Amino acid sequence: MPAVIVRGLVKSYGPLRAVDRVSFEVDAGEVFALLGPNGAGKTTTIEILEGFRNRDAGEVRVLGIDPGDRGSGRRLRSQLGVVLQELAVEPFLSVRQVLERNAGYYPAPRRVGEVIELIGLAEKADAKVKTLSGGQQRRLDVGLGIVGNPALLFLDEPTTGLDPAGRRTSWELVRRLAGEGTTVILTTHYMEEAEALADQVAIIASGKIVAHGPPASLGGRDRGAATIRFQLPDDVTPADLPLAVDGDGRSVELRTDRELEALYELTKWALEHEVRVTGLTVSRYTLEDVYLQLTGADADRFQSDPALKAPIRG
Amino acid sequence: MSTRGESTRELRSALSELRLVVRQVGYEQLSFWLNPVGAIFTVGFSLLFLVMLGASAGSSRISYMHNIRLVQYYVPGFIAYGVMSASFNNLAISLVIRRETGLLKRLRLSPLPTWTLLTSILLSTLLIAFAQVVLMLAVGRWAFGVQLPSGASDIVALVVVLALGGLSFAALGSAMSTLIPNQQAAGPLTSTVFFVLLFLSGLWFPLKSGSTLAKISTFFPIRHFITAVLTAFEHPGDSAWAGHDLLIVVIWGAVGAAIALRRFQWAPQHT
Numbered sequence: 001m002p003a004v005i006v007r008g009l010v011k012s013y014g015p016l017r018a019v020d021r022v023s024f025e026v027d028a029g030e031v032f033a034l035l036g037p038n039g040a041g042k043t044t045t046i047e048i049l050e051g052f053r054n055r056d057a058g059e060v061r062v063l064g065i066d067p068g069d070r071g072s073g074r075r076l077r078s079q080l081g082v083v084l085q086e087l088a089v090e091p092f093l094s095v096r097q098v099l100e101r102n103a104g105y106y107p108a109p110r111r112v113g114e115v116i117e118l119i120g121l122a123e124k125a126d127a128k129v130k131t132l133s134g135g136q137q138r139r140l141d142v143g144l145g146i147v148g149n150p151a152l153l154f155l156d157e158p159t160t161g162l163d164p165a166g167r168r169t170s171w172e173l174v175r176r177l178a179g180e181g182t183t184v185i186l187t188t189h190y191m192e193e194a195e196a197l198a199d200q201v202a203i204i205a206s207g208k209i210v211a212h213g214p215p216a217s218l219g220g221r222d223r224g225a226a227t228i229r230f231q232l233p234d235d236v237t238p239a240d241l242p243l244a245v246d247g248d249g250r251s252v253e254l255r256t257d258r259e260l261e262a263l264y265e266l267t268k269w270a271l272e273h274e275v276r277v278t279g280l281t282v283s284r285y286t287l288e289d290v291y292l293q294l295t296g297a298d299a300d301r302f303q304s305d306p307a308l309k310a311p312i313r314g
Numbered sequence: 315m316s317t318r319g320e321s322t323r324e325l326r327s328a329l330s331e332l333r334l335v336v337r338q339v340g341y342e343q344l345s346f347w348l349n350p351v352g353a354i355f356t357v358g359f360s361l362l363f364l365v366m367l368g369a370s371a372g373s374s375r376i377s378y379m380h381n382i383r384l385v386q387y388y389v390p391g392f393i394a395y396g397v398m399s400a401s402f403n404n405l406a407i408s409l410v411i412r413r414e415t416g417l418l419k420r421l422r423l424s425p426l427p428t429w430t431l432l433t434s435i436l437l438s439t440l441l442i443a444f445a446q447v448v449l450m451l452a453v454g455r456w457a458f459g460v461q462l463p464s465g466a467s468d469i470v471a472l473v474v475v476l477a478l479g480g481l482s483f484a485a486l487g488s489a490m491s492t493l494i495p496n497q498q499a500a501g502p503l504t505s506t507v508f509f510v511l512l513f514l515s516g517l518w519f520p521l522k523s524g525s526t527l528a529k530i531s532t533f534f535p536i537r538h539f540i541t542a543v544l545t546a547f548e549h550p551g552d553s554a555w556a557g558h559d560l561l562i563v564v565i566w567g568a569v570g571a572a573i574a575l576r577r578f579q580w581a582p583q584h585t
Contacts, residue, residue, distance in 0.1 A: 050423055052580070078425035086416030086582060092348040093341070101341045104334075105426045128348070144420070 001064070003028040003152055003183040004049060009058035011044055018044045020207035021058070026200070028151075031174065031184045033198035033215075035191075037295050041207040042187045046154055049185070051076055063151055078107050081150030081182075085157050087137045091130035095121055095140055098129060099147050106148035118176075119143040120169060135166040142173065146182075153177060155186040159193060171196055191287040201287075205295040219290035226259040228266070230280040242269045251279075334430045335437070342438035356404060360396035360446050361453060364388055367518065368458050378522045380550050386461070387520050389454035390544040394479065395517055396446030398536065401480045403508045405439050405487035410500035413491070414582045422580045439487075440480045447476060463546050463554065471554035472546040478560060479539045482567025486535070488574035496584045511536050535566035 004026040011019040019041045026032040034042045047053040048060060051067035060067055065076045089098055096112060103109035116125050119139040124132060132140065138161060145153055155174070159167040174197055178184055188194055194201050195215045203211040203218070211219045231250045232238070238245050238252050242265050245254040256262045259282055270277045347353050371384035379387065412418045421431050454460040463472045490507070494500050514530055515521070515537035521528040531537040538559035545556035 052419070052423060074425050074427060077423060080423070082420065082423045084416050084420060086419075088416030088420040090345045090417065093345055097341070097344065101337075102424065104337060105424045107425075148425070 001028065002026060002061075003030070003063055004032075004185065005059070005061040006045075006049070007059040009045065009048065009060060010056045011041075011048060011053070012056055017207050019048070019055075022204070022207070022209050023058075024200075024202055024209065024212060026183060026185060028183050029178065029181045030199045031178050031186070031197050033194040033201045034185065034187045034204060035189075035194055035201060035291060036187075036204035040204045040295070042204055043156065045204070046156065046185065046187065050080060050082060050154060078105075078148065079151045081145040081148055081153040083141050083145035083153070083155045083158055085160070087134075087141060089129045089137060089140055089144070092128055094126050094128055095132070095143075096125045098140065099143055102144050103147045108149055109147055110149045112147065115143045115147050118146070118173060135162050138162060138166070139170070142170065146177065150182065152183045152185070155184060157187055157189065159188070159190065167193070191291060195287050203291060203294050210294045211290065215287055218287060219285070219294060221285040221287070221290050224285070225255050225257050227253055227255050227283050228259060228262060228281070229253040229283070230266075231278045233276050233278075236275055242266070331427060331430055334426065335434050338426070338430060338434035339437050339441070342434055343441065346438070346442065356400070357442065357446050357449065360392050360399060361449050363395065364392040364450055364453060365457070367392075368454075376520055379520055380548070382548055383460075384520075385454075385458045386548060387544065389450060389458065389460045390547045391517050391520075391540050393447050393450050393454075393476070394536075394540045394543040395512065396450060397443045397476055397480050398483050398512075398539065399508070400443035400446060401439050401484040402487040402490065403504050404442070405435075405484055406490040406494070406504045407500045409435075409488060409491035410494045411497055413579060414497040414584055416582055418580045419582070436481075436484055439484055440477075443476075443480050461547070465554075468546055468554045472543070475539075475542045475546055475556075475560060478567075479542065479563055482535065482563050482570065483539075485567045485574060486570035488578070489570040492574060492577035492579065515540060535563045538562045 002025040004024075006025070007023045009019055009022040010017065022041070022045060024032075034045065036042050044053065048055045049062050049067055051062075051073050054068055062076060063079055065072050067073075067076055093101070095116065099112045099115055103112055103115075116122055119142055121132075121136060121139060121143070124136060129137065129140065138158075142155075142158060145155070158174070159170050162170060171193070174184055174186070178197075184197075186193075186197065198215055201211075201213065201215045201218050202209050213219075216222055230252065232241075232252060234250070238247065241252075243254060243262060245252040247253055254262065263282070266277070269275070346356075367388050368385045371388060374384040375381050376384055376387060409418075422428065451462055455462050463469050487504075490504055491500075494503055511534050512518075514527060515534060516527065516531060517536075517540065521531060521537070528537075538556075542556040542559040542563065545559070546554045
């Protein structure tokens with residue numbers, strides 16, 4: 001049974017439709033990433049799933065419970081873990097005190113010592129929260145999210161403000177939790193984070209889901225056009241090539257749906273004419289390309305590229 | 315049988331929620347006292363005021379107030395001030411900080427029942443007010459030789475007045491917090507409102523009844539609260555109860571509670 005079912009979810013603030021008929025499902029044990037620009041409706045969607053906000057229309061089930069039903073709110077919240085964007089921790093309590101306090105809110109919490117190990121704060125366990133670095137506070141925040149041993153964990157931009165090492169540590173933790181069967185729903189601005197962690201990605205823009213699928217094939221980026229880039233020696237101009245390319249001078253690129261044929265023609269020509277082609281790469285759209293195109297930041301390019309547009313699933 | 319099983323279960327869950335309140339109050343207090351500088355200044359500010367004004371008052375008397383000693387006015391006055399600063403000023407500021415840093419939202423998203431959380435914050439606030447009251451009673455008695463309420467009925471009157479006042483000003487503090495847009499504004503805004511009203515209400519210089527300030531101050535709850543506390547200490551008549559003044563304080567409290575319940579926000583408002 002899916003851990004989360006959302007069908008036709010609608011939420012308006014006055015005349016603004018913040019969430020507009022959003023539907024998706026998250027299977028138990030899956031890592032689900034919600035991507036989108038600020039104000040796209042990510043946080044509203046998540047707050048409705050958490051039972052923090054009421055919805056206007058649509059059906060929502062979280063761990064089999066309707067989060068809009070106040071009567072079962074406590075039963076739902078005892079199975080949820082939440083990590084917010086704000087560093088919401090009392091400054092004068094110690095790491096251990098804060099975790100012990102919150103563990104007491106849940107029916108079956110994790111051991112506090114285990115949580116401290118998991119978030120790598122063993123050496124800071126008795127330090128006051130205000131003496132922690134930003135990254136350490138962020139990790140404590142994650143610790144507070146998992147101390148209740150949740151079946152479903154919400155992570156709102158969990159690695160914003162972390163250095164690369166801190167980010168890796170957090171990723172390891174998320175993978176480990178997912179491996180133990182915890183369902184994770186995260187929002188992020190980092191494409192490589194979604195790519196590294198998520199089983200499913202949904203891109204949301206202006207309240208609507210514009211793409212949904214595994215990160216490797218999102219927006220059809222495993223199919224569609226490829227870009228071939230290379231450099232020419234000084235005595236060769238793009239006009240000498242057997243293919244039409246973009247770029248002037250030495251660095252050139254070409255976009256094609258048939259990269260195998262294009263490469264064959266290119267390399268055959270280069271070998272026959274003894275031209276030293278250097279820096280040859282073949283690449284497809286990155287997740288970031290797809291994201292920028294779908295969320296409107298780069299919409300023109302998207303419109304002009306039917307190869308990318310076609311395979312998007314709702 | 316089934317109703318009996320149900321009522322046992324209800325009783326057990328009520329008890330477990332009560333335990334949560336006690337536990338949460340414990341952590342609230344821990345969090346407060348583990349910041350010694352903040353704690354000492356919060357609790358000691360009213361005492362400092364009382365000691366300075368009490369010392370400078372010497373043996374002056376208030377001719378227009380049954381000729382009582384000025385310090386006899388200051389002790390109840392600053393006890394009232396201590397309760398108000400804990401439950402109005404400090405509560406309003408702390409609620410804004412908790413809201414804007416996401417602390418309230420995080421607790422709201424935990425399984426801790428909402429009433430448990432709010433009751434704990436309120437009780438903890440009243441405990442801090444209580445600490446100030448005890449300190450000032452001691453200083454009033456031993457340093458300034460002020461006669462404290464001693465008869466059973468006077469003591470009951472004092473406790474009830476302080477409790478109702480504490481609750482009413484806590485309701486007003488909660489209402490105030492909903493009118494403050496962000497963390498930076500919390501301190502200046504709340505303190506400005508508080509100290510202007512304190513001045514108008516004659517905390518430092520007892521107001522002559524019939525004066526313009528006295529007329530203005532009858533509209534606000536602070537002077538009535540000071541009068542109610544003072545009456546428990548000093549009552550030339552028989553009654554230690556200033557019923558009319560207490561009623562006005564409670565009405566303000568009820569209005570504050572209504573505004574707070576209507577406007578209360580859990581999530582940060584600065585975005």
